[in-house]
Amino acid sequence: MNQKLKPASRLSVVFILVVVLSGSILTWFSINNISNQKVLTEKRILEEQRELSARFSDTLQKQIENITAGFSNEIAPIDLLKDSLVKEAAESDFVIQSFILANNGDFLYPNFRGIEVAQSAPKLSSRFKTAFSKGEKAEFAESNLNAAKANYIQCLTISTGAFDSVKALNALGRVSTKLQEFENAIQHYNTIVSTYFNVSDENGIPYIYYAVPQLLKITTTDNFEKQLPVFESVFEKMEKGEIPLNFNTEDWLTQSIKSLQELTVDNPSKLENIKTFEMHILQQLQFVDEYKNAISEFTQNGSSGKFLNTGNDFKIVNSFSGDSQKLFLINTNFTNPAGFLIDGEKLFKTIVKTDLQSDFEFDYIIGFATGYRSNSTKNNLVFSSQLNPYFPEQQLQIKLSDENLINGLIQRRSWIYGISTILLLVAMVLGVVLIVRDISREKHLARLQSDFISNVTHELKTPLTSISMFAESMLLKRVKKNSDKEEYLSIILKESERLKRMINNILEFSKLEKGKSDYQFVNSNLASLVTTAIQEFDYWFEKEGFEVVSELDNQIEAKVDPEKMKQVFENLLNNAIKYSSQNKKIISRLYLNTDKIHIEIEDHGIGIPKNEISKIFEKFYRINHKESISGTGLGLTVVNEIVQAHDGKIEVVSEVGKGSKFSIILHQQKVKP
Ligand code: ADP
Numbered sequence: 001m002n003q004k005l006k007p008a009s010r011l012s013v014v015f016i017l018v019v020v021l022s023g024s025i026l027t028w029f030s031i032n033n034i035s036n037q038k039v040l041t042e043k044r045i046l047e048e049q050r051e052l053s054a055r056f057s058d059t060l061q062k063q064i065e066n067i068t069a070g071f072s073n074e075i076a077p078i079d080l081l082k083d084s085l086v087k088e089a090a091e092s093d094f095v096i097q098s099f100i101l102a103n104n105g106d107f108l109y110p111n112f113r114g115i116e117v118a119q120s121a122p123k124l125s126s127r128f129k130t131a132f133s134k135g136e137k138a139e140f141a142e143s144n145l146n147a148a149k150a151n152y153i154q155c156l157t158i159s160t161g162a163f164d165s166v167k168a169l170n171a172l173g174r175v176s177t178k179l180q181e182f183e184n185a186i187q188h189y190n191t192i193v194s195t196y197f198n199v200s201d202e203n204g205i206p207y208i209y210y211a212v213p214q215l216l217k218i219t220t221t222d223n224f225e226k227q228l229p230v231f232e233s234v235f236e237k238m239e240k241g242e243i244p245l246n247f248n249t250e251d252w253l254t255q256s257i258k259s260l261q262e263l264t265v266d267n268p269s270k271l272e273n274i275k276t277f278e279m280h281i282l283q284q285l286q287f288v289d290e291y292k293n294a295i296s297e298f299t300q301n302g303s304s305g306k307f308l309n310t311g312n313d314f315k316i317v318n319s320f321s322g323d324s325q326k327l328f329l330i331n332t333n334f335t336n337p338a339g340f341l342i343d344g345e346k347l348f349k350t351i352v353k354t355d356l357q358s359d360f361e362f363d364y365i366i367g368f369a370t371g372y373r374s375n376s377t378k379n380n381l382v383f384s385s386q387l388n389p390y391f392p393e394q395q396l397q398i399k400l401s402d403e404n405l406i407n408g409l410i411q412r413r414s415w416i417y418g419i420s421t422i423l424l425l426v427a428m429v430l431g432v433v434l435i436v437r438d439i440s441r442e443k444h445l446a447r448l449q450s451d452f453i454s455n456v457t458h459e460l461k462t463p464l465t466s467i468s469m470f471a472e473s474m475l476l477k478r479v480k481k482n483s484d485k486e487e488y489l490s491i492i493l494k495e496s497e498r499l500k501r502m503i504n505n506i507l508e509f510s511k512l513e514k515g516k517s518d519y520q521f522v523n524s525n526l527a528s529l530v531t532t533a534i535q536e537f538d539y540w541f542e543k544e545g546f547e548v549v550s551e552l553d554n555q556i557e558a559k560v561d562p563e564k565m566k567q568v569f570e571n572l573l574n575n576a577i578k579y580s581s582q583n584k585k586i587i588s589r590l591y592l593n594t595d596k597i598h599i600e601i602e603d604h605g606i607g608i609p610k611n612e613i614s615k616i617f618e619k620f621y622r623i624n625h626k627e628s629i630s631g632t633g634l635g636l637t638v639v640n641e642i643v644q645a646h647d648g649k650i651e652v653v654s655e656v657g658k659g660s661k662f663s664i665i666l667h668q669q670k671v672k673p
Helices: 002-069 078-091 126-141 145-158 162-178 182-195 208-218 224-240 249-263 268-300 344-353 405-475 482-514 526-536 538-544 562-578 610-615 635-645
Strands: 095-101 107-109 307-309 314-318 326-331 338-343 364-370 382-387 391-400 522-525 547-552 556-560 585-593 596-602 649-655 659-667
Touching: 002 314, 002 326, 002 338, 002 344, 002 364, 002 382, 002 391, 002 405, 078 095, 078 107, 078 338, 095 268, 107 268, 126 145, 126 162, 145 162, 162 182, 162 208, 182 208, 182 224, 208 224, 208 249, 224 249, 224 268, 249 268, 268 326, 338 344, 344 364, 405 482, 482 538, 482 562, 482 635, 522 526, 522 562, 526 538, 526 547, 526 556, 526 562, 526 585, 526 596, 538 562, 556 562, 556 585, 562 585, 562 596, 562 635, 562 659, 635 649, 635 659
Parallel strands: 547 585
Antiparallel strands: 095 107, 095 338, 307 314, 314 326, 326 338, 364 391, 382 391, 522 556, 585 596, 596 659, 649 659
């Protein structure tokens, strides 16, 4: 036994050491790890933010170069240049407007001409002038519309150029309207729209600006379908820059659209094309209005250093309109400087949408702000960098899309480490408790074992001493009387039987420990087994003066191992004798009760304290009675094991000073009829 337990306790100590050591290392590492993790994650985030900022700048540069790439040093007719600029603007997400400038800073496209800068009207022939004056006199002073018409027709006939022709046509259109000759009027005005659309009067106002409102007045729902393409062509020409825009255009446009809407109340979708042209024209007007001064300033002081060169021939000029998110891309190497107005905000958004952070570990939000800030703030992990050089007052701001990422990460880690450490501690404490228990049990057993050895030696010695003493006496022929001889011999026999019982118990216990105990179950009469066991002790009963009462039901049979059962009864009877004091009365009973077999051995001896009853069946366990009765502590252990092997149980009722009753309860197997 001792051999078996010692390695276990050594293992326990090793276990404690390993667990405590590894637990402490793990705890130390986990605490360190959490703080390292935070620092490392922050570092990684800052690196990614820096990289994202660099990627953003690269893409910005590439996008700008992409727009302008096709226009390096282009020498093309102005119309072709205009078409490709317009196309590029339409295809790009962030070009607001393309433009071509005259060298004096005026706009060629969008075609905007202020009235005050209109060319002076060409000279009219005196014949034309006379006829036209007559016509006007007849029309306005005399209200003779027919005479007026005749004069104007004459004007048309004698006109030699665009300017006099369109002047006559305009007057004819007017007077025809007054005469309610609408067909004629429409025809005259249509000619102005289709042929003389870019001819202006002496005030610099293109005739188209008169013709269209007049045409709209005499257009009805009946002739609208026919006239619609005429109006569309006017708006389209304006959008394309073929008809110049001026300070009146916006009002004129509003009025014209209003009239057209009245004509298309039933089907507004017919104005779809016109509406698109209107939108573009208004945009051009707004552009001119907003940037005219900035552009002319640039063309005049082009080399003043307020621009930056792109990778190609374009210069980048920040808008001076106060909205720093807009900028010009201008190529001044062209015969006519040309370029684009870029919407910075849209450009940024377009870049943000491109896959800039595909291979990043974390997700970021890119934002923009005006003004300058410190480069990066570690606390909230917002990375700021200037969008130089093109957007000098713009800041690029990069922050984590999940602001709680770090805290969440740390919190999760802390939980995991915390719980693991607690589990580890619990396991450690449990381990220690188990081990301490194991060790104390081991110690207890060791003590019981050493007691057992001294007890067993003593137990063996007593009968052996008697046997050798009486045998010696007999051998030396010191005993003369036959009756004495008989007594000596019976003492030798009884002592050797006692010795045998003791050795049987030790052998049985040893078998039990090794799990090698074997049973031969046979049908046996229990009363005769009990009686045989009692008879084994007759000598002692008589010697000690015991009153033995047997109340045995002779009918009861059971399938038991008779030898083992006899050992049980002998052990119980032996105890009953050993632990009796003054009242030497032993009762044995065998009876059936509710189909169970009860075998009882009852004494009236010293009894067992209540708190000890549960322990007396443990191996080597002995109660320290004040009477100091010798024994090995194995008798009841063997009894208990044998009874359990018979699928039975053993109950003890005992009171100190009054006696004990041990009851074996077996399942009934067979009862003789
Ligand atoms: P032992 O050899 O000490 O008798 P046992 O296993 O037979 O070993 O019994 C264990 C302990 O139980 C004994 O030491 C004794 O104190 C107590 N015991 C057993 N039988 C009796 C009994 N009939 N009366 C009082 N005490 C008993």
